[in-house]
Amino acid sequence: xxxxxxxxxxxxxxxxxxxxxxxxxxxxxxxxxxxxxxxxxxxxxxxxxxxxxxxxxxxxxxxxxxxxxxxxxxxxxxxxxxxxxxxxxxxxxxxxxxxxxxxxxxxxxxxxxxxxxxxxxxxxxxxxxxxxxxxxxxxxxxxxxxxxxxxxxxxxxxxxxxxxxxxxxxxxxxxxxxxxxxxxxxxxxxxxxxxxxxxxxxxxxxxxxxxxxxxxxxxxxxxxxxxxxxxxxxxxxxxxxxxxxxxxxxxxxxxxxxxx
Amino acid sequence: xxxxxxxxxxxxxxxxxxxxxxxxxxxxxxxxxxxxxxxxxxxxxxxxxxxxxxxxxxxxxxxxxxxxxxxxxxxxxxxxxxxxxxxxxxxxxxxxxxxxxxxxxxxxxxxxxxxxxxxxxxxxxxxxxxxxxxxxxxxxxxxxxxxxxxxxxxxxxxxxxxxxxxxxxxxxxxxxxxxxxxxxxxxxxxxxxxxxxxxxxxxxxxxxxxxxxxxxxxxxxxxxxxxxxxxxxxxxxxxxxxxxxxxxxxxxxxxxxxxxxxxxxxxxxxxxxxxxxxxxxxxxxxxxxxxxxxxxxxxxxxxxxxxxxxxxxxxxxxxxxxxxxxxxxxxxxxx
Numbered sequence: 137x138x139x140x141x142x143x144x145x146x147x148x149x150x151x152x153x154x155x156x157x158x159x160x161x162x163x164x165x166x167x168x169x170x171x172x173x174x175x176x177x178x179x180x181x182x183x184x185x186x187x188x189x190x191x192x193x194x195x196x197x198x199x200x201x202x203x204x205x206x207x208x209x210x211x212x213x214x215x216x217x218x219x220x221x222x223x224x225x226x227x228x229x230x231x232x233x234x235x236x237x238x239x240x241x242x243x244x245x246x247x248x249x250x251x252x253x254x255x256x257x258x259x260x261x262x263x264x265x266x267x268x269x270x271x272x273x274x275x276x277x278x279x280x281x282x283x284x285x286x287x288x289x290x291x292x293x294x295x296x297x298x299x300x301x302x303x304x305x306x307x308x309x310x311x312x313x314x315x316x317x318x319x320x321x322x323x324x325x326x327x328x329x330x331x332x333x334x335x336x337x338x339x340x341x342x343x344x345x346x347x348x349x350x351x352x353x354x355x356x357x358x359x360x361x362x363x364x365x366x367x368x369x370x371x372x373x374x375x376x377x378x379x380x381x382x383x384x385x386x387x388x389x390x391x392x393x394x395x396x
Numbered sequence: 397x398x399x400x401x402x403x404x405x406x407x408x409x410x411x412x413x414x415x416x417x418x419x420x421x422x423x424x425x426x427x428x429x430x431x432x433x434x435x436x437x438x439x440x441x442x443x444x445x446x447x448x449x450x451x452x453x454x455x456x457x458x459x460x461x462x463x464x465x466x467x468x469x470x471x472x473x474x475x476x477x478x479x480x481x482x483x484x485x486x487x488x489x490x491x492x493x494x495x496x497x498x499x500x501x502x503x504x505x506x507x508x509x510x511x512x513x514x515x516x517x518x519x520x521x522x523x524x525x526x527x528x529x530x531x532x533x534x535x536x537x538x539x540x541x542x543x544x545x546x547x548x549x550x551x552x553x554x555x556x557x558x559x560x561x562x563x564x565x566x567x568x569x570x571x572x573x574x575x576x577x578x579x580x581x582x583x584x585x586x587x588x589x590x591x592x593x594x595x596x597x598x599x600x601x602x603x604x605x606x607x608x609x610x611x612x613x614x615x616x617x618x619x620x621x622x623x624x625x626x627x628x629x630x631x632x633x634x635x636x637x638x639x640x641x642x643x644x645x646x647x648x649x650x651x652x653x654x655x656x657x658x659x660x661x662x663x664x665x666x667x668x669x670x671x672x673x674x675x676x677x678x679x680x681x682x683x684x685x686x687x688x689x690x691x692x693x694x695x696x697x698x699x700x701x702x703x704x705x706x707x708x709x710x711x712x713x714x715x716x717x718x719x720x721x722x723x724x725x726x727x728x729x730x731x
Contacts, residue, residue, distance in 0.1 A: 194600070220602035234593040245590050248583055249601040255611070256583040307601055
């Protein structure tokens with residue numbers, strides 16, 4: 137099933153990526169190829185540099201060295217908005233929504249971005265019914281319709297997490313980087329989240345950072361293990377599960393995915 | 397629907413009052429009302445940055461001043477310039493100033509933005525003082541001609557007549573305020589409001605935050621410029637301390653705080669209250685600041701959201717009362 141999803145070309149290529157925070161090197165010579173249409177998980181203990189890797193790919197930080205190629209074109213150090221317009225989206229580990237706006241208004245921003253409505257000064261947004269309908273359709277799809285008119289900062293944690301993911305997915309990116317979408321969720325909520333990710337990322341390429349091995353092994357076609365800013369191994373879930381280096385470095389002697 | 401109705405409950409009496417004011421008030425009161433309206437527009441333009449884009453400006457007077465000087469220079473140096481183009485030149489001057497400063501200003505936010513705007517406004521003060529042969533410096537420029545307002549089909553309306561000027565000025569200010577209100581409702585307006593909450597996410601959604609900020613700055617400056625332009629016409633004078641003095645940037649800011657941040661109409665009420673206080677204290681200007689500070693302290697202590705919170709509180713109480721009356725009525729019907 138995983139193989140049928142794969143196509144040959146790689147949508148994202150990372151080559152010799154290094155990053156420093158001041159004197160301290162946090163990413164060492166990262167090389168990665170993300171195949172189009174796959175779900176690729178990045179795992180590793182806290183402080184391994186996973187979020188920093190996302191930040192350097194998406195232009196929050198300009199990497200100290202190395203290259204990022206998106207859809208075959210060099211995009212190293214491009215700003216987030218430019219990358220987003222080219223089809224690279226991301227979600228955040230810590231909810232990063234518009235706290236004082238309602239769920240509807242939050243999501244409508246993403247729909248506006250998707251519809252490429254930016255410098256429009258002449259229409260009343262509330263009367264743009266196509267945008268409203270599209271936003272409502274998305275809210276229904278992700279199960280946030282009951283919370284439509286609640287300010288984002290009053291949402292329950294699980295719902296807020298769902299909105300966070302929705303903001304990233306509603307702009308309809310070709311490649312999306314999800315930073316621990318199920319962080320801090322209960323078993324039941326995690327289960328729901330995995331279902332939602334499956335639904336929303338159909339036909340898309342996904343790179344996902346996750347600590348929850350249930351999520352990783354149920355979603356990922358390929359897994360990369362990051363340790364102290366270096367790639368320890370990249371392979372299929374089965375390869376990673378049995379990889380000796382990963383076992384000793386990352387999980388002591390317990391087998392990765394035992395919890396699954 | 398109900399929301400719309402409540403909006404009109406504020407607007408209709410206000411428009412009506414402004415329309416009949418010259419019929420019922422004396423000449424002196426009219427100048428107060430007009431002054432209030434000018435500073436209300438100035439405060440709204442500042443509030444557009446503050447409440448909607450989340451940018452605190454300590455130097456908004458520079459745009460007000462640019463509008464005032466722009467219009468005055470147009471009237472002084474362009475032979476026979478009509479009224480509306482003169483106002484337009486004022487607004488354009490302010491907008492161009494904002495555009496010229498935007499490459500620096502869009503990089504800043506929070507305190508840095510506040511300090512940067514204050515610095516630029518101080519620089520402008522120094523420049524105006526330095527070139528006092530052109531700007532009049534402390535003495536200012538006064539007595540420039542106020543052209544008639546030419547309306548096609550009606551003819552020229554004499555703007556030196558106070559009542560005529562009042563209606564023209566109120567119309568310009570009113571339309572400007574409405575345009576700014578509409579601006580907050582447009583798709584771009586929602587980008588502006590989102591930037592206040594979370595600029596990083598706005599960028600990750602694919603919107604260019606720097607350019608968007610620059611656009612908001614230019615729009616806000618444009619309308620501050622309109623206010624400044626009308627102010628210069630109204631006073632028939634412009635001077636550095638009148639439009640760029642230390643309080644020129646802070647008075648509208650205080651008005652915004654009195655009125656209540658986060659609402660569009662708040663600064664209008666704030667300006668009303670602020671102007672009233674100033675007028676009441678005009679016989680004792682030395683104590684005026686003292687009373688003003690005292691009122692501000694009371695406000696911070698008891699109405700930290702500004703007087704608009706009072707309105708919402710009353711509105712909420714009214715709704716509760718309405719529901720109670722309704723349910724009592726229904727019960728009565730049952731019995």
